[in-house]
Amino acid sequence: MSASRPSDVLEAFLAHLAVERGASAHTIAAYHRDLTRYTGYLATLGRADLEDVTALDVERYLEVLRTGSDGAAPLAASSAGRAVVAVRGLHRFAHVEGTTSDDPAAQVRPPATGKRLPKAVSxxxxxxxxxxxxxxxxxxxxxxxxxxxxxxxxxxxxxxxxxxxxxxxxxxxxxxxxxxxxxxxxxxxxxxxxxxxxxxxxxxxxxxxxxxxxxxxxxxxxxxxxxxxxxxxxxxxxxxxxxxxxxxxxxxxxxxxxxxxxxxxxxxxxxxxxxxxxxxxxxxxxxxxxxxxxxxxxxxxxxxxxxxxxx
Known part of the structure; x- marks a missing residue:
């Protein structure tokens, strides 16, 4: 299994979204923003290779998103859910492409957003x-x-x-x-x-x-x-x-x-x-x-x- 730097896999994934999936520029920008934060988080853990990332790492990243403990703004459940979807896509892409032997994000679920109560008047x-x-x-x-x-x-x-x-x-x-x-x-x-x-x-x-x-x-x-x-x-x-x-x-x-x-x-x-x-x-x-x-x-x-x- 070849080395897989998170930043390199990120660039390949974004190219895949643009060329193979036909994602819009807005979608690409959103994925780039979310995944740049994720790769920064992995760097603080010393994960220089995507192969070394564990399911626990991904689960803890969800906590980081909600608390802002990485120095960035904390996210609401809906925004954190979008970011987790991006992370899951990155790891799935790496696994399917053979870059990593496992998909540590496969079992990590986005946070429940809850349903907004309808508004009524008296x-x-x-x-x-x-x-x-x-x-x-x-x-x-x-x-x-x-x-x-x-x-x-x-x-x-x-x-x-x-x-x-x-x-x-x-x-x-x-x-x-x-x-x-x-x-x-x-x-x-x-x-x-x-x-x-x-x-x-x-x-x-x-x-x-x-x-x-x-x-x-x-x-x-x-x-x-x-x-x-x-x-x-x-x-x-x-x-x-x-x-x-x-x-x-x-x-x-x-x-x-x-x-x-x-x-x-x-x-x-x-x-x-x-x-x-x-x-x-x-x-x-x-x-x-x-x-x-x-x-x-x-x-x-x-x-x-x-x-x-x-x-």
Whole structure:
């Protein structure tokens, strides 16, 4: 087995990424930055040959990344994970090329990043947001209120809402429904609340015909001022404008009403599998992320209400 200086293997690996794998200049730069730090770490251990690197060396490097004990800035779990992926790629390349007899990084896993809790606003803030949507007079105000009422009533994504056709709505049924087409072209049927039905009916009767007369609506429920189907970007602007008028701009994202829909249902006692169906999640694991929010709410209520919770 020939000698394998880490810096030489690094250069060969980067060339492999660029030529054989067609990696972008941005990717090459990121790998170069991450692996230069790694080879510097190996130098402090006296590992002049990549053949001498052990699995323990690689595992300890992960600790270095998280603590910054090598003098560089400590990294968050996501950034450390990216760096570990680069290290694993380097060692795998060296092993496959026959430069080293073993791959000491094969069993080293990137750190778990954890899932970020979804952000939701309170019921009162949702009500303020919906009221603010009606601030614009005329057909646009009716459309905006109907759009946001539907988003909160169904938990639909903005992209799903703007894709709705008039035929997807059944407002006259005993239980008004909307048929939503989500990711993977999966279709789900979601009930509509009374407030959403009222807002949609007002929009469809008093506003949509005026908008449709201005252009080609293609049967879409929500239309722009020129009569074409409302775009996802324009729908997001409707939400943002209403949030600014309600004083909630800092707390609102394109998914805010969807997150709030799920959080409020679970807080009200809805079964997580029912919420899964309403949201169109393929796995209940995704929906269970919202249960962490309601558990935190329970903790806060307990801490403030139970006479022996504190002290």
């Amino acid at each position: 019921v009162g803030e949702v009500e303020a947001l919906l009221e603010a949507a009606s601030a614009t007079e005329g057909v646009v105000g009716l459309r905006d209120r109907a759009l946001l009422e539907l988003l909160y009533s169904t938990g639909a994504r903005i992209s799903e809402a703007v894709s709705l056709a008039v035929d997807d709505l059944d407002l006259d049924a005993d239980t008004p429904l909307v048929r939503v087409t989500g990711k993977g072209r999966r279709t789900r049927v979601v009930p509509l609340g009374t407030h959403a039905v009222r807002a949609l009916d007002a929009y469809l009767v008093r506003a949509r015909p005026t908008l449709a007369a201005r252009g080609r609506s293609q049967g879409a429920v929500f239309l722009g001022v020129r009569g074409a189907p409302l775009s996802r970007q324009s729908a997001w602007a409707v939400l943002q404008d209403a949030a600014e008028r309600a004083g909630l701009a800092a707390h609102v994202s394109p998914h805010t009403l969807r997150h709030s829909f799920a959080t409020h249902l679970l807080a009200g006692g809805a079964d997580v599998r029912v919420v899964q169906e309403l949201l169109g999640h393929a796995s209940v694991t995704t929906t269970q992320l919202y249960t962490h929010v309601t558990v935190q709410t329970l903790r806060e209520v307990y801490a403030s209400a139970h006479p022996r919770a504190l002290g």
